[in-house]
Amino acid sequence: MVRLRLDLGYDGTDFSGWARQPGRRTVQGEIEQALGRILRLAEPPALTVAGRTDAGVHARGQVAHVDLPVAALAELDRNRRTTRPAQPGAGVGGAAGDRPGGGLDGAPEGVPAEGLPPDVDERLATLVRRLGGVLEPDVRVHRVCVAPDGFDARFSALFRRYAYRVSDAPGGGDPLRRREVVWHNRPLEPDAMNAAAARLLGEHDFAAFCKKRDGATTIRELQRLRWVRDDGGPLVATVVADAFCHSMVRALVGALLAVGDGRRPVEWPAQVLGRAVRDSGVHVAPAHGLCLEEVGYPPEAELAARAAATRRVRTASAGGDAPFEDE
Amino acid sequence: MVRLRLDLGYDGTDFSGWARQPGRRTVQGEIEQALGRILRLAEPPALTVAGRTDAGVHARGQVAHVDLPVAALAELDRNRRTTRPAQPGAGVGGAAGDRPGGGLDGAPEGVPAEGLPPDVDERLATLVRRLGGVLEPDVRVHRVCVAPDGFDARFSALFRRYAYRVSDAPGGGDPLRRREVVWHNRPLEPDAMNAAAARLLGEHDFAAFCKKRDGATTIRELQRLRWVRDDGGPLVATVVADAFCHSMVRALVGALLAVGDGRRPVEWPAQVLGRAVRDSGVHVAPAHGLCLEEVGYPPEAELAARAAATRRVRTASAGGDAPFEDE
Structure with missing residues (x-):
């Protein structure tokens, strides 16, 4: 399995909030469906989000993670679009890194998780473009990258x-x-x-x-x-x-x-x-x-510790199920 | 007659552009109708605009003028709304002057046109609020003031x-x-x-x-x-x-x-x-x-000369009817 970090934004006007609900149009539901469709998964994968937002609330810097079988990424080699030709000094990967949502501290440069294909960054750039084609314009995934070790979109957040x-x-x-x-x-x-x-x-x-x-x-x-x-x-x-x-x-x-x-x-x-x-x-x-x-989020080395500490505090203070942060 | 300057903005998405057209929703048509209704005029008054915009084009700093009988302003005394109480240091006039669109150089402070009521600024603040209530939210008139002598929204523009x-x-x-x-x-x-x-x-x-x-x-x-x-x-x-x-x-x-x-x-x-x-x-x-x-626009003293010069140049170069600037 590989954990991916998604940086995304949405206009909340026409959504019944973030959280998936049967029969309602939600941000989580739309993205999960799009991922399932693009990667040809049997079931839409489950997203974990940093901040669940209410109906009508917007996001520009929302973060989520999703765990996928490494093999699912191979699907991105099929029909790979080439509408954004690599240019000298402005290649797809380099250009994305200069943009908002592209500043993940401790991104796993040169330390791919075991079993990841060597061209994983290129495949994930393809995933971003394909999501742009499948999702409605009121939700955009700006970047997808392999999450650093210990990263949890919700519990690692500072x-x-x-x-x-x-x-x-x-x-x-x-x-x-x-x-x-x-x-x-x-x-x-x-x-x-x-x-x-x-x-x-x-x-x-x-x-x-x-x-x-x-x-x-x-x-x-x-x-x-x-x-x-x-x-x-x-x-x-x-x-x-x-x-x-x-x-x-x-x-x-x-x-x-x-x-x-x-x-x-x-x-x-x-x-x-x-x-x-x-x-x-x-x-x-x-x-x-x-x-x-x-x-x-904290630097990569502190991600796992932060997630563990958050889980512990929330669980202890709640005396049971960990509460979710919502707006 | 009194010439009023209107500072306005709109989301052009759902308009067939600025210019009034029969059977189409246009910015000019909506504002003219609103003015006619609020001031109880027999006919909607005609607006002159600085920049006619095409369908789908937006504006944040659009300027128009309209000539009205002074008596029409008296209509604003009827049912005058008092939902924005004057506050120390934050009165309606003072607050509006601090905002975008409120910076008309050479505004006719203390030199009202002949026959204008002494409380004309207060009446025009009422007009702005009433327009806000009548117009759809995709077009807003941010400010209305008495135009300085020689002002022409179109021809005085620099x-x-x-x-x-x-x-x-x-x-x-x-x-x-x-x-x-x-x-x-x-x-x-x-x-x-x-x-x-x-x-x-x-x-x-x-x-x-x-x-x-x-x-x-x-x-x-x-x-x-x-x-x-x-x-x-x-x-x-x-x-x-x-x-x-x-x-x-x-x-x-x-x-x-x-x-x-x-x-x-x-x-x-x-x-x-x-x-x-x-x-x-x-x-x-x-x-x-x-x-x-x-x-x-130029300073107040140069408004009339600028308008005359623009008219002359446009008419001469066109060899006939003065062209309109459009986008």
Whole structure:
């Protein structure tokens, strides 16, 4: 078996979220079907993802892994497309490495897993192109590579970085961004939102901002939450944590929007956090403003240890089944 | 009568271009209808636009003007919405002035046209909000102001700036940008494209890159045409000229893409330009990569002179009806 890492993005508008569900169009379902079809597998393979996203939530820097029989890669030699001729200094492999999603630290250069064909990189570039031909344009796999030893898309992750985008322009925001920027019908004051956000940073029980799941911990380390007005236009929040519980970013954003437009005082979100129970005054912000921008992993040598530690912590704190990080 | 300047943007995907056409959904038609409805005019008023865009072409910095009876503004006092309360330091007028599209040089601060009500700015802010409620979300009017003396959205313009966006990522570009970024199925070399573009700058007869119209000059001054790879992702061309003739940017881009992916030599676009006749080897690039980003105007004191000069030059060179700049 070989473990592949997939770097991907999607417009969540027309998906019922990431997770496969019978009868629904989901990102996981579409990619698994495409992989099964391209590699002529008897069953679609199962993907493991870094951040399961809700219906309507987007991703630019989503990461998943899939385990496949090495022999399945041979299928990529059949009908190999040659529409992207290798050019001096701009070959397929080299060009892909210069692009976003192409910066996997500790990529297994020169240390292929046992049994891998020597031209595995070329075959995986073919896989990327074939996925581009099979998938609808609202989901794109930007890169596929052999995962380094110990890599687990979910448990090896050090952090998830989300962006939340909101425009308070009086007549409405940029029409070309309307699928990923929420429009807010009152002027927003980013300084107040940042003052309120600063009081939420650090390790806390975020139960007040999470949809509770049985047996799942709501303790998270919020590493960054900061609003910046993007080039005079929409406000963009950068939100980073080790992991998130369900609807956490959107609930945090909903609380901060109430501060930003003057409906709540700066102290309010921290007071809600301190009560550690769901607060009906917190409105979960709309899904379409949220985008998973990046998943961070440690250097290759620490991947396996990180995965083991994450599994241990989650299992212990949950007292049972490990919780999933969701947005 | 009062002349209003409108700053606006649209997602061109679902429009049959800017120009009003019977039975078609056009940007001009939608805004004219909305203005007529909000101001309760007997007929929709006629808009004059800086850059007429083709079907599928987008705009972020489009500018138009409209002449209205001063009395029509009184309609805005009826049912005036108060959903955006004035806040200390963040009033409607002040906030709008900090935003894109709000930077009209020489705005008529403190010098209202004769007969204008003293609260005209407040009424026009109401108009922006009401347009936001009436128009579909794929077209937004970001600002409406009283046009300075001598202002003509079309003839006073000094330059039009367009962007053309294309991604050559092997598996496809960012799904969230697919409506405004064209995907090109071969790697592109921006240095070669810029070398070719540099030979096209200056005042030339661009007949080779224009759809010919009877009586219309094809002499234009191409002030800037430069490709930059945006943050490691798509390539973005900035294209600036005094004005453009029909399909000119897309034909120039089509020629440069052929250089960028190695199908044509760097010298080729300049050779085509030199022949001054349409070249069947030039493929007009897809409309959805093109966006009108900015229209530049001179300082207020020079607006009328600029408009008169533009009219004179266009009429003389065309030997009749003044040509329209189109993309």
